[in-house]
Amino acid sequence: MTTFDYASLLVDAGAYSGRDDIAHLFARFVELAEVKFNRGLRVADMERTSTLPLTEGEGTLPADFLEARQVLAPGGRVLRAQPLAELSALQTSGGAPIGYSIVGNRIRVRPKGAEELELSYYAKIPALTAAAPANWLIEKSPDVYLYGLVEEIAIWERDAAKASAAETLKRQAMAGLGLADERLRWGNGEIVIGGLTP
Known part of the structure; x- marks a missing residue:
């Protein structure tokens, strides 16, 4: 072979x-x-899962990150991708997060109620x-x-x-x-x- x-x-x-x-x-x-x-x-061999710690509702994406496949809040609730302007309009603290945006090499969630996320993503x-x-x-x-x-x-x-x-x-x-x-x-x-x- x-x-x-x-x-x-x-x-x-x-x-x-x-x-x-x-x-x-x-x-x-x-x-x-x-x-x-x-x-x-975008194929299965590119998929990875990572736990992302958050500080004030933000965390650093993995170095090999290309695209989010699924973002889960604690308890397994699926977060929805939102435009940054829409996400910024949400209250900043209190309550469980309901959405996220990707900003550069960081992920931002609002409200800021989680300490970590589970990220399924496509890797380089x-x-x-x-x-x-x-x-x-x-x-x-x-x-x-x-x-x-x-x-x-x-x-x-x-x-x-x-x-x-x-x-x-x-x-x-x-x-x-x-x-x-x-x-x-x-x-x-x-x-x-x-x-x-x-």
Whole structure:
């Protein structure tokens, strides 16, 4: 069975792009590709749970935070995301929190009645480097990495046609990963329509 990692990706990206002179730029290409992956992917392998301590209704988000999936107050009550202006209009203290807003790298809840939150969130893909040569994405979907790198190399070469072709392949690979994730999560799920029915 083939093992995919940082070193094999360097070889494959060079071969697929027709460039054997990119080793000195490879780390940068990987970083740029990962920025795009983090913008577009939201799959189960990216999910994390963290307990966040709060001070005066605010707490610092995890360093790898991308997007909240669910925020729970003590007792397991779900908090609702609210626009900052709406959240700021709520009374600042007293009572259990009912909503939250993300401000920079911090989360703010109002009212300020909780000491900690349970945060379920999407985390950044762990960076692939020579020192950390594997992560869940390259193990699960090496084609996403490969086409992402070929795209970055083509952009560096200023070859729009090659970049466009690689981007199309990358998007198809990401869509396939998303579809596999949906099947994993909802394969046997039933559709339930909420609310009143006639």
